[in-house]
Amino acid sequence: MTRLFPNRLQGKRPIGALAATLLASFWIGCASSPSEDCERIPNFGLRCTVIAVPDPGTFKSAGVTTFLERRCxxxxxxxxxxxxxxVYGLNGLRAPREGGVDTAAPTTDEEIASNFRSLVSLEPEELSRVVRTGQNADRLLLIQKAIGYDPDSPIPEQEGVQHKGGRVINRGFSDEGYRCLVSWIGNKPDPxxxxxxxxAY
Amino acid sequence: MISKSFFSRLAPPPGLLRLAPLFGFLLLAGASSSCTDPVFDAQVEALGDEAPGIAEGPLHRGGQPCVLCHSKYGPASDHVFVVGGTIYESADAKTLPAAGVEVLIVDSGGNSPATNPVTNEKGNFFVRPGDWSGVPRFPMRVAIARGSQSLAMASHIGRDGSCATCHRAPGKRAEVTNIVWVHL
Incomplete structure (x- = not known):
């Protein structure tokens, strides 16, 4: 399990309203030290929201963010x-920064951190369960959407859910995209x- | 024989009758709104009227997102496009449309239009579903070429066949300032 906002991915400046909202909403950390990551609410008690997320370091180093940037x-x-x-990235949307954006610059760490936060915030509780148990990663909306849904599929059980962008990956470890995401979620990144x-495209 | 009191029991209570106009209004409002998409309608509306002196057809609405209207549910649904756009001579705001530019497209199934589209005098091009070899499948890769000049798009087209969904006049998209009109 990993803290959601590790220092090594934190930009020097606030990422924006989303990050601020997330930071304010979630107090996240390892279950071993909940006291550091919980908030005492007057007349309520200790409020802790603990989620487990895949490794943000390998999100960048294993190229998960590159996959997302290019394909999504x-x-x-x-x-x-x-x-x-x-998803922010070199060939798409650039994150707003003070002094303007150098659109020719490679994807920044700040943008990668933002991509990570966006991904893990889709279904925090469900992702947490998958990361803790190591099971059923393909039930995540992230995976289901990427698989997409073909109503004429001869194997309906292999389908995911409706995705306006169509099928991005195929279910199963023979597909590189599936392997990239599911392996990373399972803490076995596959660069x-x-x-x-x-x-691929 | 059925008595009068039987029918009176079937009649709605007087209080409900007073609400009939309201029910009628709600029914009409529901029926009129159920078949429209206000976001889509606003996008079409934002395109404005036809430019003076240019009739509807292959030369109209240069630089606008063609497939927005030329889609299954768009106002030009009788002429559906898979991909369409306008190509300019340069990224300059006052540039001219580029005629005679060949557009090369390959979809994720490895298919392309049977004949590569070429821009007309207004820089416009479009591809209909029937022009495709096979069923067009996004994402797609695209490049443009004219004579010795050629340029390939760095990223793919994810799902929107309108060039102008992303490529707009310079300064129109501050967050992606490197994305301007498609140009050679």
Missing amino acids: GTLDCHGQKGRALR DACTAAAN
Whole structure:
């Protein structure tokens, strides 16, 4: 389990309203030290929201963010501010920064951290359960959406859910995109799969 | 024989009758709103009227997101496009449309239009579903070429066939300032 907002991914400046809201809403940390990550609410008691998330370090180093940026983060898909899964990246939406954005610059750590937060905030409780148990990662909306839904599929049980962007990955570890995401969620990141998936189109 | 009191029992209570106009209004409001998408309608409305002197057709509405209207549920649903857009000579705000530019598209199934579309005198091009070899499938890769000039888009088209959904006039999208009109 990992803290959701590790210092190494924290930008020097606030990421924005989303990050502020998340920080204010969630007190996150390992179950071993809940006192550090809980908030005492007057007339209520100790309020703790503890979720487990995959490793944010390998989100970058294993190329999970690169996969998301290239395959999901185009401006007509998740490279839009209003999306629940909002992906920043070099070839799509750039995060607002003081002094303007250098659009030719590679994806910044700040943007990668923001992508991570966006991803793990989709279904925090469900993701937490998957990370803790190591089971049923493909029930996550992240995976189900990426698989998409084909009503004419000869194998309906292999389908995910309706996704306006269609099928991005296929269910099963033979698919690099599936392997990239599910392996990372299972704390066994697969950089080769992520690289292959990122460059598939 | 059925008595009069039987029918009176079937009649709605007088209080309910007074609300009939309200029910009628709600029914009408529900029926009129159930078949429209206000977000979509606002996007179409924002495109404005036709430019003076340019009739509806292949030369109209340069630089606008073609597939917004030329889609299954759009106002131009009788002419559905898979991909469509306008190509300009440069990224400059006062640039001219680029005619004679060939557009090369490959979808995720490896299919392309049977014949590569070429921009007309207004820089416009479009591809209909029937022009495709097979069923078009997003995402797609795209490049443009004219003579010795060519340019490939760095990212793919995720799901929207309108170039102008992302590519707009310079300064129109501050958050993605490197995305301007499609140009050679």
